[in-house]
Amino acid sequence: MSEKVKILLADDDPDFIEINKTILETKGYEVDEAYTSSEALNKIRATRYDLLILDLMMEEKDAGFTVAYAVREDENLKDLPILMLTSAQEKTGFTFKFSKDKEWMKVDDFAAKPLKPAELVERVEKLLK
């Protein structure tokens, strides 16, 4: 591998970016940050990434879905793996489940925040294969 694997972290909470960045950098990945969905889309279109780690609730409740749909509809980007991380869950009134709603969620994996470091790395490695 001549070039480092590049991952984009999109989250409106700087602490979650900091936490996940630290974990991924320790594993040797190159990590970029985006704090809004538009920032994320601009970066994806400008730079080639190997993985997008995407928060659901940013400036809008469903901002993450907007980004995911834009990625899938873009010929050049549609194969970009997406891991969606969110604290929105069934318990807090969001009734979707990844197992059921994978088709329309347009993401490759879905997990509740915060992920333990080992689990984050495991999920990332699986998506990069």
Place this chain on the structure above:
Amino acid sequence: MQEQEVKILIVDDDEISRVGCERILEMSDYHVDLAENGVEGLEKIKSEGYDLVVTDLMMPKMGGMEFLQEIRKIDEKIIPIVITGYATIENAVDAVKMGAYDYLAKPFTPDEFRAKIERALEKRLLLLETEKLREERDKNILEHSIEKTRTFTIINCMSEGVIATNKSGHILLINPAAVKMFRIKHVNVIGKKVTGLTSNPDLENKISDALTRVTSKEVLERFEMTTPEGRVLQSNITPVINEKKECIGTVAVLIDITEDKKIEKVKTDFLNLVSHELKAPLGAIEGYLNLILDGITADQPEKEKNYIQKSKDRAHELLELVNDLLDLTRAEKKISSKLISPVDLSGVIKETFDFYKNEAKAKSIQFNIECPEKLPMIRGNAEELSRLFANLVSNAIKYTPEKGQVSLKAEKNNNQVYVYVKDTGIGMSREDAAKVFDEFYRAKNAVSQKISGTGLGLAIAKKIAEEHNGYIELESEPDKGSVFTVVLPVVDKSPAENNELLKRGIDGHKTNI
């Protein structure tokens, strides 16, 4: 009859016969009166009233037959017994035709006479009993009809809808509340199926269920249904069971819970939002602790210390959020249930200024106050009013860059006090300004992103102002700054009247002042 003395009238023109009869009857403890002829007899009947009349048929002045007819006109229940010297069947039959109950032929023995009298008295007793029963029945019918009217009035006044059906599910009764709930014309639905009331088939189905699956008198079905107009009705359907344990119909009671449902939805939405807001800082804290515990930053003590500091900040944020939530709940309580007193606003405003002086200075913000020595009294809760201004001033300082300006100004105008909190901060767009008083709404832009806050401060301020019969106005321009204006009504009354107002306030009446 047992308690009351039996009264018998003997009418006979023959004195010996008259007195003879009297003697026989007096031995049996009857009260006996005598009359010589029919005319005298009728007068006595009219004035005294008798159970029995014993009369001769052949009398002067008025014949026995005519006498019998006249008795019936006076009182149909008097039992006449005819005594006749000419024991012919014709006479007896004629007498009975004229209304005599029995007849006795002369000569007769005292025992025969007493036996006839006793039998006649039994008849009399029976007639009186029947009369009494009929009177009672008539009285019951009257009471029953009054009771029925009363029940109808109650049902018609109920705010709950009531629909009664027979066992085939046809409507027997529908009260005005139910008519209103389904927006129908009363006259059209009586005797029809409930399907005529609403296009929602639930009501019909549940009534059919209640009619067929009857096991007890308990409320069988409780369900919620939505009318085509979007009203939510909670419906309880009870089968009506007769003494043979058969279902003879149903009674449906409908309660309009549309408003309750709306409140429930707002509460659920808010709770979901709160849960999410609570989870974010907790998640961040857990994430940092995971890093430290897993030793990922073990070789970078500076970074690790930074993470501990950040965790502490988020924990503090969580604490503030919980405090704000408690304040919001408190502000939502009706003012009548709080400690109310005339509040010296200028004091509260000056205290707020003193409290935030240093914070402003630390950011090199020029912080000014312009407040009259004495402002009119405000009826309210001092602690809450203090919280209101504190929220506005702390926001102003928070969203104003270094070397900016924040000012706090108060004035009285037309029975109202105006308090302006003005800043030269980042301001906000019209869209943000429209939502900024909503719970957890925070304007999102590059600058505000880095400023921490619970998103509840302005929601609390707005609630407090409203609970004091006031309101908050906002003027804002992006990059120029914002002016928040709090408008509160003044208590323009003498101290005695104030006390009266306060008392009424505490009693739960909101007064316009």
